[in-house]
Amino acid sequence: MKLIRTYAPYLKPHSRAFILAILAGVIAGAASGLGIPFFTQKVFKAIFENTERIYSTWYLIGVAALLPASFVVRGIADYFNQYLMSYCGINVLRSLRQTLFDKLQTLPIAYFEKNHSGDMLSRILTDTTQIQTSTMIFAAEACRQPFTVIGGIGYLVYMSYQQKESLFLLMFMGLVPVMLIPVKLIGRHLKHRSRQVQATLGEVTEHLSENLHANVEVRSFNLQRKQSLKFGNLLYKHFNFFMKQVKYEKLTQPLMENIAVIVLAISFVYAYKQHIDFNTFIAMGMALYFTADALKRFMKAVNELQKAQGAFERVDDILAIQPEITSPETPVKVKKIDGNIRFEEVTFAYGDSPVLKSLSTEIQAGTACALVGPSGAGKSTFIKLVPRFYDSQSGCIRIDGTSIKDFSLEDLRENIAIVPQAPILFNDTIANNIRLGDPNANMDQIVRAAKAAQAYDFIEGFEEGFETVVGENATRLSGGQRQRIALARAFLKAAPILILDEATSALDSESEAKIQLALDTLIEGKTVLIVAHRFSTIKKCKTILVFDGGEIIARGTHDELISSCPLYKQLYERQI
Template sequence: MEYFKKILRFAKPYRKYGFLNIFFNILYALFSALSFAALIPMLDVLFKPKAKVLKEPIYTGIRHVKDYLQDYINYRVTEYSGDDPMKGLILVIGLVLVLFLLKNFFNYAAMYFITFLRNGVLKDIRNQMYHKITELPISYYSEKRKGDVIARITSDVLEIQHSFLSILELIVREPLTIVFTILIMFSFSAKLTLFVFIFIPIAGAIISRIGKSLKKKSDRVQKEQGEFLSIVEETLGGLRVIKAFNAESRFYKIFTTSTERFFKFSNKLLNRQNLASPTGEFLGILVIGVLLWFGGKMVLVDKTLDPSTFIAYMGLAYNILTPAKAISKASFGVKKGNAAAERVLEILETENPIIDKKDAIEKNVFENAIELQNVSFKYEEEYVLENFNLKVPKGDTVALVGQSGSGKSTIANLVTRFYDVNEGAIVIDGKNIKDISKKSLRNLMGLVTQDSILFNDTVGNNIGMGKENATDEEIIEAAKIANAHEFISQLPDGYNTNIGDSGNKLSGGQKQRISIARAVLKNPPIMILDEATSALDTESERLVQDALEKMMLHRTSIVIAHRLSTIQKASSIVVLQKGKIVEQGTHTELLAKKGVYRKLVEMQSF
């Protein structure tokens, strides 16, 4: 119930639909019981033509309400039909039909209103999950598989809707149907109803025992679903490599192993779940069978029960079976829903370590310098940077070079606050970036990465991400600066051409120039270029390098360089080794030192 309560908070905005559902469910439960009770006068008309009530009965209190209502209906039927029993029969049939019609109308009205609540909760959970997914730091996804996150926002949320939110329909309707039915059954025969109550707890205990292991089994099914979704996601992302290395059979084997586990877990779960319905029905029929024996004895031997009352009583007893089965099924749903809710809430309740302070300032202008002061940082156990110091004055281009794993990209991740430093501080114009709101900090920066991250949308919309409500003229101007306008104009629909998933309809150089155009459109005072030309051929590199130089004009830039030919004009080149600065200076100064930088240049020239 702990998870159920947490999920229920999402129902608050839709509570009016919940109240309407409860209102119509109460009416449904009442008419469900009354529709069977109304059979008695019909049966009396058929089988007891001599027991007509010719005088209007007088109400003598709640204790005799059943006899009063029965006599009143009998009186009205007798008054209407006169000497023609068929007229009375038609009237009673009409009454029963109207009661069943109203019962089903109230049932539909209850389901109509709960639909808005269920789908509204589903929508809000998904929206909140998506918001949380985008809000959580990048470090969170280095531990989680993307497929598992996708499984949680799709199938797990649906499972909550099917199980937890189905209970909302049952909380009022089914228990009230049972309560109203039992009250009418008590009014017919207290002795017979007490006899029924001996069997109900026994049936409940048997059904409960079946459902005990359901949550654990459901959890395993949902985890395995996340597993094979991850495999699909990885397969689609690396299809080119899989085909190039003829690894289709290997990945097929991994996938089929996962689906085989899913098959086994699902079979166990569904077989356990499917056991509930036949068990519940058999126990219900067992109760009906015992009632027929015990009630039949009261009618035929003891003569303490009326035959027409007994037939209606049996109808009422059967009326309990459907809601009782629904409640037992719902209890299984709760256990499945629990497992799904636990996985959804795990994401929703994950604390984001990188958050704005309450008094975080908005910084919209960059004036002096970016400084890394005694910065130490580690991703796991080993420090990537230790007591690292660097100053980037306004208007300068500082290039970071070094072997892979020397900490170059880590600096870019820390300056943009994708990660927080473990020790020390990163300061912009004398203000610690932890004291600046994340939005305004990132508004000061443009980012061009080694992998051009584009989206399945038009060229114009991909560039337009750089600035909200950018005009077509601004997008075209940014594309011109990025040397992209010419090739975009030659595309089938120009700026309205869809570039496919991850921009796979374009070449590497084209994708990179669109990324640069996006950064140009943003027009930030600080540019961070993370190996922006390392994946390009010579021709594309020349065009991209030219675009980068135009973009970096009059801006402060931190350039992480793999190809040293691209950073010769930098104000300062910082050479890193294992998270420490080993050399610093201009291209000419560092070549003259004949140290690490010169070796790197010679290796690349060779």
């Protein structure tokens, strides 16, 4: 039911096509259940009982044509049924994937840390496909087969009445519930197995995507064999679950067929005893066959639905997430932000133990503040709280006196430019990568930003200049070049608050000097939070916060801290 409830809204925009598909299905169903046996009987009667040969050839041709005619009707209706069903199905798949993708955009960063991207890929691509294929098979069969069954039963009732043969009908009626038993027994297993099949396929995708990302490590640590073995094991696990699913799925059909054929055998004996004439027997037999076959197909479709259910649960896991970090219902209107940032007794933990312990501090608008401290002290965590990548468990962060939770997420992030430790560039041109800072920027502005970020020279050095496509993960650029493009983005964004997580990786002295130069221009007049490792950067900042073990243990200028904070002095001496 939940599957249908979630699925129905996606189908709604295509309800016309869906109704037409059902109508075509009804026609196809009726043509085989009612039409074909009916015409068969008419044709056989005209041909085999016409011992005096009284019918004209034209009449006979007409009668004979009834059979192909009913097949043609069935064929055309079948075609439209399947075409339209596919149309609806693929549209639903499209919207379902879109919804899932849009849902992912709303999820907090913590979600992506807990869940593997490969598994998410698999849920969005293969689970949705499973849902689509299975539900469309179900929908196509569910609208056709019941009518074949009704048509067939209708015809059997009619014939029974005409021939005063109720036993034939009764026998059939008895057949229906018996045929349902295997389906009922198997359906439960199928749903369970389908979930396992999809989950193991997720693991396969996960390993594959990890392997692709780690291609350098795989080669440098000679992990090829190990990786291949693991992939093989995962494939085998998937294979095993798949075969378990097949084992149950494929049992339904022969079981149902065997039951049906036993009934057919009994009907031979019965027909002989009752002196039922040949063409009546053939027509009733055909009606019986088509009805039983339709029932079998319908039940197979029910099995498909069970499989869809298994996949649906995995998709629904994503759909059902309520994002924890959202905009307030009535956000504060933002005109211009000065950029005063205040932390008030902020405590934050990723898991159980707090990483930031009741921090309070204030950064004046328009000033630069450096965060220093040993690795793991909580510097990156501190700056990630400002754009609400995570929400603190207690305490409050205010910008210009307003709690950051009172701004809409969009307004808040619009006013913060972030240059992360390892910036990601999209597989697009350099110009478009810089343009992320301001989608409306013209080429002049982009060039200006690149110049300010000391990136202009190397960009112009490329054959295609700003139109150079950087490649996946920007592997064609050096670490320093990537950083400078990220800085250019930040320049272009021109947000009042700038957050920088300075890369620890050693850059060559020329790159380093250029980045320093770029930073000088970039931080001018902005409120800057910078996790800095280089004292050349740190010294330029008006305030320095010293972090240790999730606490701010000291605050001051470089000169003040050198004399008052042993940890700071130690860090400084280590670098010079």
